[in-house]
Amino acid sequence: MKRKSTAIVAALAAVALGAAACGSDTDGGSSAGGGSNGNYKLAFVQGVAGDAFYITMECGIKEEAAKEGATVTVQGAQKFDPTLQTPVLQSVIAAKPDAILIAPTDVSAMQQPIAQAKAQGIKIVLVDTTLNDPSVAVSAISSDNSAGGKAAFEAIQKLAPNGGKVLGVGVQPGISTTDARDKGFADAAKADSKFTYLGVQYSQNDPAKAASIVSAALQKDPDIVGIFASNLFSAQGSATGIRQAGKQGQVNVVGFDAGPEQIKALQDGTVQALIAQQPGDIGVQGVQQAIKALKGESNEANIQTGSTIITKDTIDSPEGKAAAYKASC
């Protein structure tokens, strides 16, 4: 009786091994530590796996790393969540890369895990998001999210020149990037006397929750003219909420990011404008800073990249196409 169940256990192990073998070619198969000149081993820990923003960043990272002769492994958790990112990061650290580029999913929760990486002698570059104390990293590269939030308000100003009430739909507090976007938007909205800022509501990255927030907000304030949804799911849910309330055409939704779904939403008229960041550029600069640190050269502690407003009119222009994110490299 033991033999058969042991056989099944062995078969399971074989399945695991098979899966492991299938994927092992993605990292170039080099497990030796990087030398002092070139052949560095870099690791990129995404905020969430399978997201166009991080895929575009990954493309930038891989392109730049190839120029430098460095290898890159890419890992990410299935949700944008520190409880899931911590074990992923820990496993990446254990694989002993020379440098880690990481998008921390929480300003405080990821502080200690990232400090552990530094303690192992690994160079850290923060890409996109940051930490309460970014000094653990040699460099922090992010979009100027505050300017992005301001750009979102400018887009609403153009779409609704007569002014009115505007609402923010955020992800959840504590994510440095979306917090800065929301604040940039709020400050710009408060500075314009034609507009009334209704505050920001949090969707917890759940389109259904964003939809119920927006439909409830439209019950309370039927004359909302603009909604700034600071990420994809918030934008999708906001559009659903507007449809539920029958307010299509009256309420302008400005989304953030320009992945394939967002571009499609813009084409469909679900959202009226998009604020595109430059994730590819963040990735390229991230690799440059990591390599500099590994070579012992001095780093720029803070680098900010710009953003582009895409509307239906500019979507097919060369700039609009260049600003759109990639679904694969």
Place this chain on the structure above:
Amino acid sequence: MTTTRTAPPASTEDAPTSRLSRISRLQALQILILLVVTVAVFTALRPETFLTGFNIRGIVQNTAIYAVLGVGMTFVIITGGIDLSVGSVLVFSGVVADKIMVWYGGQGWGTVLVGLVAALASGLAWGLVNGFLVAKAKVPPLVVTLGSLSAALGFAQIITKGLDLRDAPQALVNDIGFGNIVGQVPTIAVVSAVVVIFGIVLLHRTRFGLYTYAIGSNAEAGRRAGVKVERHLIKVYAFAGLLAGFAGLLNLGFFQSTTIGGQSNTPLNVIAGVAIGGTSLFGGIGSVFGTVIGLFIPIVLQNGFIQVGVQPFWQQVVVGAVLVAVVYIDQLRRASALRGTSPRLPFLSRAGGAGSASRKGSA
């Protein structure tokens, strides 16, 4: 943590029960073999990085909070129940502890102690609510704990307005969350191991454990033998709640955040660990030791896959396959144990039809 051994079964009076409990120990042992094989495979693939002190430390840290929840869940599942609320109770307790620690002030051990009492009390309160509704109001545990899953998270969000709290005192974060007790042995893992050993002793060496098995095997028989079934059920759910509250404090120390949005899959992950570890979802059979091993397997797989460079989504697929396969093997073994014959895989057996017919009895 892995060096602890399961105690012998508490009840050995009647033959089928003793055979079943022996089998449940065997199950835990086989899962241990699966874990060892998995570790060996990854060690062979990544000899320089997998079996290092740093990596083992990380794996153990990442399992610690699940293990605390797993102890309570094992007891509940052995009674034939289920507790879906552990993730939400964890968050709720973390929130209450955080609020009370901020009110009390300070960054030292006094504050942590106050937080501990608050977290345990909140967890216990939810556990008592669950237990009372299951035992006295006779609402099915799936429904009761689905309700408290939603309500506890709701209350946590009401208290915090949906914003994660991050005010864990330094002693909690630096000494418990990320500290080492000696050398490179993480405190959080030692704390968790103490809970696990307590759970093993409670389940296998005490009357409390014996009653837990008795209710799961046959509640009516237990009642006739003089077990106060309702009161005991309340105690079991209260125990699970208490541990979820404790886990809430550990979680606050480890993540420095109440992780309101991050615990939705926690109960399912813990239940999967319990099932992989050989505890029967029908009740009456199971071990805490098996649960701990069952919780290690997904975490080791994820860790290994990341180091080898496998796409992260594969981990879910493999864990799912392991879960179903392990429970299937377990079913086969249990069915044959009840028949008193050695198990045969139905597709290999000449008497396959007869075998599968008699297997129904085991459910």
